[in-house]
Amino acid sequence: MRIGIFPNVTKRECAPWVQKLLAGCRRHGVEAxxxxxVAESEQTIYREIAAVHYHPFSELMNTIDFAFVLGGDGTxxxxxxSFALAKVPVCAVNFGSLGFLMEVEPEEMEARLEAMLQGLYFLEERTLLHSELCCADGSVQELPTALNEIVVAHGNVGKMIRLDMSINGHFVQQYPGDGMIVSTATGSTGYNFSGGGPIVAPQVKCLMVSPICPHLLLKMPLVLGEDAVITFSAAxxxxxxxxxxxxxxxQELPRSVTLRVKRSPYTLQMIRFDENYFYTNLFTKMTGRK
Incomplete structure (x- = not known):
């Protein structure tokens, strides 16, 4: 087995655990x-790792079987x-302030590595969002893929905007307010949740649309099928x-351009060990309960 280790180099606490994970890989005959x-980080501990472990990012993504990501949700x-395009499953190790996506704590890494070697895990697929700008001349500009959400909002604080929203080519509503959030099930616990949207378990295949402070009586969020195509115009x-x-x-959404959002054909594969981890995280990290 060959694994990739992707630490958040801005978090100093990750560095010694990278060394421990490398040692664990050696004990189990795993190439890391x-x-x-990472070698260019300001932290000297990374420069002490043998050069044989370092490879260009693109080369790495084409050769590893699994990835250990040490950081937080932002990492x-x-x-x-990158992981979705390369179809590399991810084991997420929590070094974040919330770490809602992370199931593994640092001290559990080697035990989880052993479980992976024994096949004692399952893969959880996370939906990604594809978006593109459709211009008046017929050209299309593809935007980066999103895991959590795509937000269309005011460019100036305190200024109301108007967004025309269509679903599957049918005009639905003009929303005056601060903007709109399109989120995946993964993003349902993020901005969508803060904006009053529903929390959705990761295995539910859907997209959600939540208004941000709409100046409307009808302000409920919508839960749509995963194949819905959502468009916004600021005309x-x-x-x-x-x-x-x-x-x-x-970036700006010009008045002459339409934003189209839909499910990406790619998914992010997360390595999981406990089928109930989502609810454990939900009622501890999101409520403060222990």
């Missing part, structure tokens, strides 16, 4: 590789598209509108 950018969001908005993809990519 790291992306070359998963940054790498999700009737006097104020600037922007698109945010998983909180990382941000």
């Amino acid at each position: 590789l790291l992306p070359a950018y 998963i969001l940054k790498l999700a598209r 009737h908005s006097r104020n600037a509108v922007r698109i945010s993809i998983d909180g990382m990519r941000d």
